[in-house]
Amino acid sequence: MSIRRATINDLPEIDSIEQRVFDDAWPREEIGQVLSDAGGIRTWVLEREHTVIGYLMVHEGADTVHILNFAIDIPWQHQGFGKQLLTSVLRKFPETSKVELEVKRSNWPAIQLYLNAGFIPQEVRPRYYPDGEDALIFRKCIHHQQETTSELV
Template structure:
């Protein structure tokens, strides 16, 4: 009897060809998703954009903007069927390493206070609450605050 190894998930730079898959995932996990134009602009601007894939299927992605010695995580997402399996943690660790490699001393991000899973992940990776950005996100009842979080790299 021989064992058949399953392909591992892998990280790679995002390509324009990935945008269809990304734009299918984004609205399934966010009530106010990024548009194709947001992702396209991020690629064209030279942001550090990454895709997590498994057997040719995009299961997650991240967009990181570098400004001098600071990194700002603009988007990090794992498709719903793949959440809770450690892929988000792995993707976050990867972009933190990328930021360090580009000389970032700190990384920042905003997160909805209602996104308890994301808050837990960020805190477990060393991020701390720094401030509240009032009315930062659109919400069904108007606006929702954002928690600004940061970590020293």
């Protein structure tokens, strides 16, 4: 297993995972723009035996790292790969960074992962997603483990 920066050559594999795992998948063109480094979004992939099985996209602002997209392919889910990818990527950012992400209120596997990784639910954005579902906003400081709460979940 290895984790490396993605390139435009990873577009077919990332796009096919994206279409498999999300009902509201990003369009292939948008993923292509991200992989071409448009807008300063960086992507890492997790590979197993030369096959991409997951990816994580982040935008680094002045003091906040925003996780924009994150998935592990269906056959490889719930085997620890998402946790490894998230932990490895966050290690690459300065200790002082804050990390922020949005997650659908119903996405219990992802919410569990973020809580276990020390993220704290901070606010609800009602009807944030195109399908009308609320987003939960999670934040954490990279190297400061904090107590978790499921108050908003």
